[in-house]
Amino acid sequence: MKDHLTDLLFNAVKQLTDELDQNQIVIERPKLIEHGDFSTNIALVLSKILKKTPRDIAQLILDKLPETTHFDKIEIAGAGFLNFFLSPFSHQAIINQVIEEKDNYGGNKKGKSRKVQIEFVSANPTGPLHVGHGRGAAIGDSIARLFEFSGWSVTREFYYNDAGAQIDNLMHSVKAHCLNIKPDHKDFPENGYRGSYIADIAKDYLAKTSIQCAGHKIQASGDINDEDSIRIFSIAYLRNEQDKDLEAFQTTFNVYTLESDLYKNHQVDFVVNTLIKEGHTYEKDGALWLRTTDFGDDKDRVMKKSDGDFTYFVPDVAYHLDKWTRGFIKVINEQGADHHSTISRVRAGLQGLNKNIPKDWPEYVLHQMITVMKNGAEVKISKRAGSYVTLKDLIDEVGCDATRYFLAARRADSQLIFDIDLAKSQSNDNPVYYIQYAHARIEGVLNQWKGDRNKLWIDTMPSFETQAEKKLIKRISEFPEVVILATDELAPHQITNFLKDCAADLHSYYNDSKFLVDDELTKITRLALIYATQCVIKNGLALLGITAPKKM
RNA sequence: CUGCCCGUAGCUCAAUCGGAUAGAGCACCAGCCUUCUAAGCUGGGGGUUACAGGUUCGAUUCCUGUCGGGCAGGCCA
Numbered sequence: 034m035k036d037h038l039t040d041l042l043f044n045a046v047k048q049l050t051d052e053l054d055q056n057q058i059v060i061e062r063p064k065l066i067e068h069g070d071f072s073t074n075i076a077l078v079l080s081k082i083l084k085k086t087p088r089d090i091a092q093l094i095l096d097k098l099p100e101t102t103h104f105d106k107i108e109i110a111g112a113g114f115l116n117f118f119l120s121p122f123s124h125q126a127i128i129n130q131v132i133e134e135k136d137n138y139g140g141n142k143k144g145k146s147r148k149v150q151i152e153f154v155s156a157n158p159t160g161p162l163h164v165g166h167g168r169g170a171a172i173g174d175s176i177a178r179l180f181e182f183s184g185w186s187v188t189r190e191f192y193y194n195d196a197g198a199q200i201d202n203l204m205h206s207v208k209a210h211c212l213n214i215k216p217d218h219k220d221f222p223e224n225g226y227r228g229s230y231i232a233d234i235a236k237d238y239l240a241k242t243s244i245q246c247a248g249h250k251i252q253a254s255g256d257i258n259d260e261d262s263i264r265i266f267s268i269a270y271l272r273n274e275q276d277k278d279l280e281a282f283q284t285t286f287n288v289y290t291l292e293s294d295l296y297k298n299h300q301v302d303f304v305v306n307t308l309i310k311e312g313h314t315y316e317k318d319g320a321l322w323l324r325t326t327d328f329g330d331d332k333d334r335v336m337k338k339s340d341g342d343f344t345y346f347v348p349d350v351a352y353h354l355d356k357w358t359r360g361f362i363k364v365i366n367e368q369g370a371d372h373h374s375t376i377s378r379v380r381a382g383l384q385g386l387n388k389n390i391p392k393d394w395p396e397y398v399l400h401q402m403i404t405v406m407k408n409g410a411e412v413k414i415s416k417r418a419g420s421y422v423t424l425k426d427l428i429d430e431v432g433c434d435a436t437r438y439f440l441a442a443r444r445a446d447s448q449l450i451f452d453i454d455l456a457k458s459q460s461n462d463n464p465v466y467y468i469q470y471a472h473a474r475i476e477g478v479l480n481q482w483k484g485d486r487n488k489l490w491i492d493t494m495p496s497f498e499t500q501a502e503k504k505l506i507k508r509i510s511e512f513p514e515v516v517i518l519a520t521d522e523l524a525p526h527q528i529t530n531f532l533k534d535c536a537a538d539l540h541s542y543y544n545d546s547k548f549l550v551d552d553e554l555t556k557i558t559r560l561a562l563i564y565a566t567q568c569v570i571k572n573g574l575a576l577l578g579i580t581a582p583k584k585m
Numbered sequence: 586c587u588g589c590c591c592g593u594a595g596c597u598c599a600a601u602c603g604g605a606u607a608g609a610g611c612a613c614c615a616g617c618c619u620u621c622u623a624a625g626c627u628g629g630g631g632g633u634u635a636c637a638g639g640u641u642c643g644a645u646u647c648c649u650g651u652c653g654g655g656c657a658g659g660c661c662a
Contacts, residue, residue, distance in 0.1 A: 062601065064608080074604060077642065087642070111605045112642070157662070199662055224661090320660055331588070331658080338660040345662050373589060374657050401590065402655065443598065446590055448655060450597070455611085463624095464610065470624050478621045511601090518601065530599060533609070544617085544626040585624065 034103065035060050035514070038071055038117065045097035046075060049090070052082055062511055066504050069108070069116035076113040087113025119506070125491045127510045131565035132489055139512040139572050143520075144185030148360055151177045153367035154279070155192040158271040159203045160228055162278045162424040164403050164440075164451055165369055170424070171440035171578075172400055173367035174284045175525035178576045183520045188361070190288045192352060195268050196296060197345060202226065203271075204264040210235030211257045234270050244269045246276075247289060278425050282433060283578045290355070292348050300351040301343060304386065305336065313385040328381035328392075346375055350382030357383070357390055364395035365523065370446075373399055398523050400445040406452040422453065431456045431463075434579045438465035441577055442529040464533055465579060468570060471536035473585040475567040478548050479560065486564055495558045501542040505562065508538045509569045516576070525577065532573045539566050 043055050063072045076091035083090055091109040098107065106118040119127075131138045153173025156166050173189075180187045194200075206225035214220050216227040225231075237244075241255040246269035254262040279285070295301050305321075308314050313324050314336065321337035336347050356364050376397050383390045405412040405422045412422055427436045430453070439456065442464070443449050456463075479486050497503060512531065519527035548559045571581040 059604095061604080063605080064600085065605080068605070072605090077604080080642065114605065159662095194662065197662065318660080322660095335660045340660075342660085344660065370590065370656055372657090372662090375662095376589095399590080399656095404655090447598080448591065452597080455597080466624055467610085470622080474622055474625080476622095481621055514601080522602080526599080527601085530609085533599095537609085540625055541627090543621085544623095547621065549621050585622075 034123070034510070035071070037103065038073075041098055041101065042073060042075060042094070045094045046079070048097050049093055050079065050082055053079070062507075062514070063116065066500060066507065068110065068114070069106075070119045070507050070510070071117040072110075073115050074113075076109075076115060080113070091115050119510075121494050121496060124497055124506050125495050127506060128491055128495075128561050128565045131509060131568050132561060135568055136572060138568055139516045140182040140184070141513065141517065142184040143517070144180060144183045146184060146186050147362065148188065149180050149185045149363040149365065150188045150190055150356055150359075150361040151180070151365045151367065152190045152192055153177075154284075155194075155368070156275060157194045157199055158268045158275065159199050159226060160271065161230060162275050164405055164422050164424065164427060165400075167282065167424040167427060167436065168400050168403055168440045168449075169367050169369065170279060170282055170284045171437045172398065172445055172525055175441050175528070175577050176365060176367065176398065176520075176523055178578065179516065179520040179525065179528075182516060182572075182576060185363075188288055189286045190290060191286045193268075193272070193289065193291045194345070195291050196293045196348070197342075200264060200268065203231075203267050204260055206231050207235050207238065207263050207267045208257065208260065211239055211263070230271075230274075234267050237270065238263060238266050244273050246273050278423070278428075281428050282424060282437070290352060292352070295348045295351045295355070300355060301348050304347060304351045304354060304382070305343070307387075308336070308382065308385050311385055311387050323378075323382060323385065325378055325381035328377075328384045330377045330381050334378055334381075346378045346382065349375060349379050350386075353379055353383055353395060354386060354388070356395070357388065365398060366395055367398045367400070367445075370399045370401045373397075396523070398445050401448040404448065404450045406450060407454065409454075422451075427453075427456075431460055434469070435460055435463045435465050437578055438463070438529060441525045444524065444526055464529075466585070467540075468532045468536040468574065469580070469582050470585055471539040472567055472570045472574070472581045473583060474543060475539070475563045475570075476583040479564060479567075482549055482556075482560060484560075486560075489557065489561045489564050491558055491561050493554065497558075497562075499542075499545060501538070501545040502562065505535075505538040505542050505566060508535050509565055512569050512573070519576075528573055528576050532570060532577075535566065535569060535573070539563070539570075 076087040080087045091113045105120040205222040238253045243252045251269035253266045319339035320335045323336045515531045574581045
């Protein structure tokens with residue numbers, strides 16, 4: 034419909050001037066129903082070129098537009114906007130289309146089955162997942178669902194930093210507990226983790242428990258001096274915990290990549306050697322440096338420390354080379370904003386490999402930090418201090434659906450305040466229930482009708498008269514465009530906003546009109562409309578990983 | 586000090602890559618259930634979009650500066 038309108042306008046404008054190409058024609062969806070179903074500002078854009086007032090130009094374009102069955106009315110409004118109002122013929126077509134496509138309505142094939150990889154959460158296995166990881170999970174998983182709905186072949190991936198100094202830290206913390214050295218003791222590792230979960234790990238380790246992790250059984254030796262065993266057991270323990278939390282959050286992954294494997298398979302060595310060979314490195318102060326300034330960084334970075342270890346971003350580069358080698362032309366990394374400095378380093382490292390990797394590859398979505406409030410005070414999240422608001426706590430207290438909604442409903446790049454008490458007290462009138470309620474209400478009506486909803490279809494020209502009906506039809510017709518927008522912008526919150534509006538339109542309609550009326554034609558028409566709405570809400574909620582209940 | 590993100594109703598957040606009268610929810614006020622789910626609807630109050638300039642038909646959006654918040658700038662991850 035939008036494309037059709039663009040064609041019509043382009044052909045009309047061509048008769049006035051040839052100084053305009055097709056992609057300059059912008060079709061918008063007006064906010065107010067009084068402004069129609071579509072509108073264009075083309076006359077305002079042309080006023081400078083044609084040296085006429087926008088309203089005069091709008092009239093000229095209007096005169097050149099051919100007759101069409103799609104629109105009832107086209108009018109000039111405001112400063113010179115052209116507003117288009119859909120005809121009953123179009124209303125019928127839209128509703129029937131939704132009913133026909135059902136679960137697929139709103140999706141598209143723009144991805145053409147191309148591969149996209151989305152990495153998110155990627156928490157270090159040094160503690161339970163907290164609210165910040167939850168935000169990453171909600172946003173990352175929803176982006177993945179959006180890409181699937183847009184016809185991409187999606188791989189969801191989780192990267193474990195299971196090597197490096199923080200893991201040693203973890204091991205020493207657990208070991209201290211095994212030796213009965215508590216966090217407040219002077220011999221407890223200075224940078225150790227002080228959360229109570231460390232004691233749990235130590236207890237299970239001493240009890241020689243076995244843990245299921247990534248399909249393998251990891252058995253604790255119970256030997257206090259066996260640091261490797263403590264390390265492996267601790268990682269397995271925490272990975273297992275994280276997996277359970279993510280499962281409860283309706284989030285799954287296809288691939289888990291371990292940092293330690295990048296060392297084992299010599300991928301890190303390969304990256305370092307290639308960078309040396311390509312002449313992007315130098316030695317200084319006993320360390321090996323990468324000249325990232327060649328690629329836009331403001332400072333060169335150390336790759337290999339004077340003690341022989343690599344800095345964290347070197348395996349990151351190796352990991353991304355691996356992604357590239359696996360054929361992912363499109364890669365999206367969802368991370369916390371505290372990682373923003375790694376972007377330039379990873380990209381610089383990849384450029385230095387001279388493998389024709391695009392400069393802006395991979396793409397990043399960075400979510401800002403969450404401020405957690407509890408009992409009117411800010412909770413500082415610190416793994417080392419052991420203060421926590423875990424994802425599990427949230428799911429238990431607020432519920433999976435509401436938590437996912439809340440965390441996905443805001444732009445990633447705005448800081449947000451999560452008030453635990455407020456979330457709990459409002460759990461009953463949380464916006465997500467408002468949307469789910471609309472879905473359940475429709476289900477109730479359809480059940481009482483007792484007809485076969487799969488045979489719902491409008492085959493005579495419908496007469497939708499009320500504002501409520503027109504608004505609702507316009508809304509559901511916008512869904513495919515919202516999906517495209519949300520996917521292009523990597524912004525799931527567009528879906529939550531849309532659903533809230535869609536539910537509001539439905540509730541208004543519900544209070545405005547009765548559906549199960551005596552007149553058969555009116556009844557079928559109205560039921561078809563709300564059934565179509567139910568499909569849209571269901572599909573939208575699915576993009577957010579939120580359930581669509583039939584009863585509430 | 587430098588770079589990135591942000592600043593919108595009392596509070597939490599939107600605003601279709603520059604559009605029409607800046608919108609929702611919570612909170613507050615007044616109405617609506619003998620009829621399909623009142624977890625709902627209808628109406629009302631509440632704004633100099635941090636501030637000052639600039640660009641143009643038109644700015645919450647783009648540019649410059651100031652103020653305020655967050656995150657980075659470790660041979661930590």
